[in-house]
Amino acid sequence: MRFALIAAWLACATLSVGATSGFAQERIQVVTTTTDLRSITEAVGGERVAVVSLVPPNMDAEDYQPKPQDVLRLKNASMLVRVGLDYDLWADRLLIQAAKPEISRGGAGYVDASFGIAVLELRGMSVGSGDGHAHGSGNPHYWLDPKNAEIITGTILEVLARIDPAGAASYEANRTAFLARLQAKLTEWEAKLAPLKGMPIVAYHNNWPYFARRFRLDFVDFIETKPGVPPSPAHLAAIVRTMQARNVRIVVREPHEPERDIQFVAGKAAAQVVVLAASVGALPRAADYISLFDVNVEALTVAASQ
Template structure:
């Protein structure tokens, strides 16, 4: 026969089991109730999460450390698109591979005229519009597509995301609005800190491997005077490297910027010849340690550039 202490222990264990079971069921119900969203890049995923909070379930098709312009879709990407209620893409020819994938996904809502289709470049003041781009390399004819690298453009991008979420989940639009305003308030505070950190670089010429940085440069008044690639996506020729080296010596360039996915050899060669430092920056969320979301991406890049400027 059990004593009262044993009975209490059994009842307590039973209550804890019920509580755990309830928590699992509640979490499952919440997960099922979330809006399934696919983005092409991790940067857009982070911005969707900033607006959507725990009301959304977001998957990025392109992994963090991969060049999105060179991405080759995987079979599981089709299933992701079939089950999504929203698709958010970079646009501006940055993720052209997505069009073929959408044609195979059989989800009319995500087509260009569908309620679930979002081109995040809508409303952006696009830089470097040059018309049709032909030949090898990346198609940047509609303009430079790296617009998320101006943190102020997050205001426009998140507004577009908010409008899309309001269409798909109108019952929770007040939550999305509050999330967006809280995120933009945090971003504005950090923006003034980054401007202060990067102020010493305003008069210093820089060189980069790939032309990812015009929006970043415009925001923080940086001056990129050359790029190692002869055009976006085309590796440098020996003659072009010689020309860049001449520019670096003439302009006293002391910093070369590269991204983690870009080759080191030519960058290291120029740095050694010109007496410059190499700074590796993340052009996308997750591409480097401590760049797990949109704000930490700029925090880490500002720190890296500031440290390089201080060391010279």
């Protein structure tokens, strides 16, 4: 009798442990190429998903060198979310190595987050060898317009609901709540950036057309000769002339970008360098998609008021 009770208790204990670990295992394993897409996917997926980004925070995703563990991550995933538009072409090699049809192009768990986005700076496919490695299919930095999160979350919702129908209602509620929060923040950001309307700005890399269009900023030139191509001395001299002629007071730099050329043009033109995050995690306080904009809006308003 005593033995039977213990056996029953043990069975119960085993059952509850099994249920707990079972819950952990049942989370949808999602791999994103970038930290921005990780944050956005977490906002929709909530507690039903476990999301990992292949590119770590504060690294240039356009120049990422995949690691062996990235293939393993893809093998364990049932969903992949990528930026597309040639931004993360390196993911294609990883997908071939992972050999997992459900997260490869055309698979049920494959998400190209650029689907449905109105792409800026489309230049056709006539990119020559001197044009750098980036931006061959239009400007890929579309997540920097918070309004585009409506489209991105819509695409992610559709795929999550397809591969995990039991969570569909929860995903939809998460997305609605996230977009409501984002819309309220957008009103706040637009108000804060209003004084910067039309203010000429120079940046190192052309990350900013979507951000600039949403907030009516004017990025007049870029220190890179072309996206992905470091500047020549002649180009640096031309940038300084542009900055003097247009009275550019702000030069934007991302933390991973080379400081020397940026300091050089800022010094010559008596402008200040403003460090912005073009991706989640590039600055410590830009910890998720919404705080990414909080941090950038604050840095720009502080700089403009000086």
